[in-house]
Structure formats: C-alpha cells, structure tokens
Amino acid sequence: MAQRYADITGWGKYVPERVITNADLEKLIDTSDEWIIQRTGIRERHIVSEGQTTSQISVAAAREAMEMAGLRPRDLDLIIVATSSPDYLTPPVSAQIQDMLGAKDVGAFTLVAGCAGFVYGLVTAQQFILSGAYDTILVIGAEIISRFVDWTDRNTCVLFGDGAGAVIMQASDEPCGVLSFVLGADGSGAQHLIMPAGGTVMPTSQETLDRNLHTLRMNGREVFKFATRKLGKALEQAIRQAGLTTEDIDLFIPHQANARIIESAARHVGLPSERIFVNIDRYGNTSAASIPIALCEAAEAGRVHPGDTLAFVAFGAGLTWAAAVVKLGKHRKPHPKPGWRARLASWLRRG
Numbered sequence: 415m416a417q418r419y420a421d422i423t424g425w426g427k428y429v430p431e432r433v434i435t436n437a438d439l440e441k442l443i444d445t446s447d448e449w450i451i452q453r454t455g456i457r458e459r460h461i462v463s464e465g466q467t468t469s470q471i472s473v474a475a476a477r478e479a480m481e482m483a484g485l486r487p488r489d490l491d492l493i494i495v496a497t498s499s500p501d502y503l504t505p506p507v508s509a510q511i512q513d514m515l516g517a518k519d520v521g522a523f524t525l526v527a528g529c530a531g532f533v534y535g536l537v538t539a540q541q542f543i544l545s546g547a548y549d550t551i552l553v554i555g556a557e558i559i560s561r562f563v564d565w566t567d568r569n570t571c572v573l574f575g576d577g578a579g580a581v582i583m584q585a586s587d588e589p590c591g592v593l594s595f596v597l598g599a600d601g602s603g604a605q606h607l608i609m610p611a612g613g614t615v616m617p618t619s620q621e622t623l624d625r626n627l628h629t630l631r632m633n634g635r636e637v638f639k640f641a642t643r644k645l646g647k648a649l650e651q652a653i654r655q656a657g658l659t660t661e662d663i664d665l666f667i668p669h670q671a672n673a674r675i676i677e678s679a680a681r682h683v684g685l686p687s688e689r690i691f692v693n694i695d696r697y698g699n700t701s702a703a704s705i706p707i708a709l710c711e712a713a714e715a716g717r718v719h720p721g722d723t724l725a726f727v728a729f730g731a732g733l734t735w736a737a738a739v740v741k742l743g744k745h746r747k748p749h750p751k752p753g754w755r756a757r758l759a760s761w762l763r764r765g
C-alpha cells in the first residue's frame with residue numbers, strides 16, 4: 415500500500431451571538447476590566463443563549479467544515495467529539511451529533527481530555543487514517559462551559575466562553591498532516607481543576623446541590639504554574655520530533671487560556687509574536703473548541719495558507735497537555751469530492 419497521509423481539508427466554527435464583556439462582569443462580581451485584561455488578555459466572551467446545546471453548536475461548526483471540504487454527511491467514516499461539557503453524561507453527545515448531521519450509521523465517540531481534547535482528537539483521527547481503517551473523519555471541539563461555571567466565583571467565571579470548532583481529516587497521498595505530536599497527562603493534579611460532584615465519587619444529592627458542587631473549581635495559580643512548565647517543553651519536543659526548527663513554523667495556534675501562558679510557551683521556543691495567533695481577547699477560554707476556532711479565524715484573516723506548517727499546543731483539566739505540528743496539504747483548495755473509489759470503499763465498509 416502506498417504511504418498514506420491525513421490532510422486537514424476543511425474547517426468550520428460556530429460562536430454564539432451573545433457577547434459578555436468585562437464591563438458586564440463588573441456588574442455581577444467584584445472584578446475590573448483592567449484586572450481581567452492584565453492577568454488574562456480577555457476583553458469579552460461569547461455565551462450561548464438559553465436552550466442552545468453542545469450538540470447544536472457542534473453541528474453548526476461541522477456543517478461549515480464539511481462544506482469547505484465538499485463533503486456530504488454520508489461521506490464521513492467516523493466522528494470524534496472532544497468536549498467536557500456534553501448534552502448529557504449519558505448518552506454520548508457524539509451520537510446526538512451523528513444523528514443531527516444525518517451521517518447514517520457512522521461511528522462516533524466522545525473524547526474527554528479537557529482543553530487538550532481537540533489535539534488528542536486530531537491525533538486519534540490521524541491514526542485511523544494512517545492505518546487504512548478510515549478515509550474521512552470529522553473532529554469536533556465544542557464546549558458550553560458557561561453552564562458549569564459558578565457565576566459568583568470571580569476566580570473562574572471571567573475566564574471561559576462557549577463555542578465550537580471542527581475540522582475534516584482525509585486520506586491523502588501528499589506528505590502532510592500531523593508530522594509529530596506529544597500527548598501527556600498527570601492525574602496527580604486533578605484537584606486543581608475539578609467539578610467535584612455528579613460523578614461516581616460524589617453522586618448528585620441534595621447536599622451536593624446545596625453546597626454548589628456541580629460547578630468548576632480551579633486553583634488558578636497551580637494551573638498557571640503547570641501550564642507554563644509544560645507547554646513550552648511540549649511544543650519544543652513536537653517541533654524537534656518533526657525534524658524541524660522554530661524557523662519552520664509558519665503559525666503557532668495555541669489553546670487560548672491566558673495570553674501570558676501563550677507568551678511563555680512561544681518565548682520558550684523563540685517564536686516571534688508575528689507568528690503567534692491570539693484571539694483570546696474576543697472569546698476567552700473555549701476549552702476544547704479554542705484551537706479549531708482559532709484555526710478558522712487565522713484562515714479568515716489570511717494567516718493560514720496551503721502548505722503551511724502549524725503548531726498546536728494545549729493544556730487542561732486532568733491535568734492534560736498536547737502538542738502537534740501539522741502541515742497543511744498544498745493542493746487543499748479547491749478540494750474535490752471524494753473519488754468514486756473512496757465512496758465505494760466507504761459504502762462497502764458500512765455494508
């Protein structure tokens with residue numbers, strides 16, 4: 415079999431219309447626009463309206479990515495959804511999304527790796543493609559963290575925003591795709607970013623409700639220290655494993671959690687600011703959605719081109735971290751619909 419690669423052939427995003435500015439938060443809690451900007455780089459965030467769900471915003475982002483790749487729902491072989499804020503604990507939101515997309519009988523699973531989930535998902539998709547198992551995979555990062563935030567806790571509520579991003583990965587014979595990756599976890603830091611109740615350790619009870627234990631608790635200082643310690647190193651390792659140097663990275667698209675953390679990772683590998691993409695000021699931390707949303711925005715701003723080498727790096731609850739160096743195919747646009755061979759193979763596989 416000829417060498418296979420996994421190209422990113424489409425991307426899309428959905429960001430809720432409703433915007434909450436730092437000035438809005440000043441009316442809710444003891445905080446200030448100045449503090450939030452200085453410590454995080456965030457000016458505003460988008461928050462879903464009542465009734466909007468993670469599956470709905472995922473489908474909106476997925477449709478955009480599929481349109482860019484020229485795909486119909488039945489062309490998909492697999493759907494991977496990275497999220498920590500699904501519609502339900504059970505059933506998996508990935509199955510809701512499969513159904514809403516009309517991707518009949520297509521396999522779908524949810525992957526939980528905190529804010530690093532999208533990079534974990536991308537790397538997982540690539541493995542299915544390189545093995546020859548599948549040709550066309552939809553990877554989504556989507557979050558509605560606003561539903562799990564305590565809006566009276568100034569330590570957390572100023573940080574997060576909602577949104578969804580999606581990419582399509584497709585088999586290609588052009589050398590491109592994920593050139594290298596680093597995946598890591600350290601569960602000894604679990605308590606630093608945790609929603610204590612609602613799982614098997616502390617099932618929902620009147621007491622957990624009374625004590626408000628179904629919202630996110632965070633030790634910001636510890637998460638900050640962990641992120642600055644790990645991110646730069648993970649990025650450096652991924653670049654080295656790809657056989658590249660910092661000079662070869664056309665654009666660094668990091669998880670948008672804190673502008674100071676992004677700067678620290680970039681400084682560690684010597685990346686100048688003009689090769690870093692930052693949109694945290696307008697979205698806050700959208701967790702697993704932040705990298706695919708940033709990728710879409712970078713492309714819209716004309717900062718991503720066919721053949722470019724991108725570096726993704728993320729960290730999150732777990733604690734987890736992930737980095738990947740990704741080369742975009744040169745022949746990405748305009749992208750043809752999958753040929754009859756690919757469609758026939760996909761149809762036969764599904765029986």
Ligand code: ACO
Nearest residue numbers: 445449453528529568569572634635637638671672730731
């Ligand atoms: N407004 C005003 N003051 C505040 C606010 C706020 N919103 N939040 C905290 N403060 C106060 C604190 O109470 C503290 O006051 P004190 O000194 O009297 O105790 C003071 O500001 C300084 O607090 P620090 O925690 O030292 O501030 P720091 O510079 O570390 O910034 C921050 C805090 C922004 C939370 C930072 O630690 C951070 O970004 N950490 C990483 C968080 C993160 O990225 N989490 C997401 C992980 S990803 C995922 O999977 C969801």
